[in-house]
Amino acid sequence: MKTKINKESRNLLIAMLLGDGTICSNYVFKLSHGDKQKEYLEWKINQLNEHGIRNNGLKSYTSVKGFNVGKTVYYTQLNIIPFIKTLRRVFYKPYKILGNRKLLNRLDAKGIAIWYMDDGNLNPKKRDGIIRGFYIKISTCLPKDQVQIIIDYFKEVWGVSFYMFHEGRREDSYSLCCGTKEGRKFLEIVSPTIKEIPSMMYKIQFNKSQDVYNILGNHESDEMQSSDNTEDIVHPTMKVEG
Numbered sequence: 001m002k003t004k005i006n007k008e009s010r011n012l013l014i015a016m017l018l019g020d021g022t023i024c025s026n027y028v029f030k031l032s033h034g035d036k037q038k039e040y041l042e043w044k045i046n047q048l049n050e051h052g053i054r055n056n057g058l059k060s061y062t063s064v065k066g067f068n069v070g071k072t073v074y075y076t077q078l079n080i081i082p083f084i085k086t087l088r089r090v091f092y093k094p095y096k097i098l099g100n101r102k103l104l105n106r107l108d109a110k111g112i113a114i115w116y117m118d119d120g121n122l123n124p125k126k127r128d129g130i131i132r133g134f135y136i137k138i139s140t141c142l143p144k145d146q147v148q149i150i151i152d153y154f155k156e157v158w159g160v161s162f163y164m165f166h167e168g169r170r171e172d173s174y175s176l177c178c179g180t181k182e183g184r185k186f187l188e189i190v191s192p193t194i195k196e197i198p199s200m201m202y203k204i205q206f207n208k209s210q211d212v213y214n215i216l217g218n219h220e221s222d223e224m225q226s227s228d229n230t231e232d233i234v235h236p237t238m239k240v241e242g
Contacts, residue, residue: 006051011106014107018103019115030076030078045058053078054078054079061073109192109193122215137176151164160178187215191204
């Protein structure tokens, strides 16, 4: 039985590759997550199945290296198809290139949500112990010219303004960030998809703070409006938490 591939399934693979997905030099497309994101991986596998993309289901192993030594890692691998070979050639030059406007243009709201759940993070902005707003980071750790392509894409296609900040060991390594006002527009795009996965709700809400601050509310204080677009939200050395 051949893997069914169409426009929607191709776009889904692009979205999954932008984030945590990898394609090895032997064209094995692998998705992997830790125990806390097992449900998320199961959701991804269901998406693959619904789009006719064959895979080997949910598998696991115990990590023996890196930061996850002794922890269970869940993964799935996709059947090798010509389009995956094409993605490998397009994305890896030799490391993964994300600043490709033609590929970014293939993303829909679900694709952006997948990318954000893989590489993004929601962070509170507090003053006097009270949440006054938030900022969103999408960790790309790419050269400045690539990140600018991504920033232009979000502004021109989705009307959301991000800016870049230095992150990573390389000098030319940057990621994306936006504050409360733009973040609300972004979360409106990704929230419908994320709400399908209860264990990923932390990407769009603060666990114990909904009674303090309404992330998707329509009203902002004058203080928040005046400070939202400043570019000192993230310190260059701040670590992004997945």
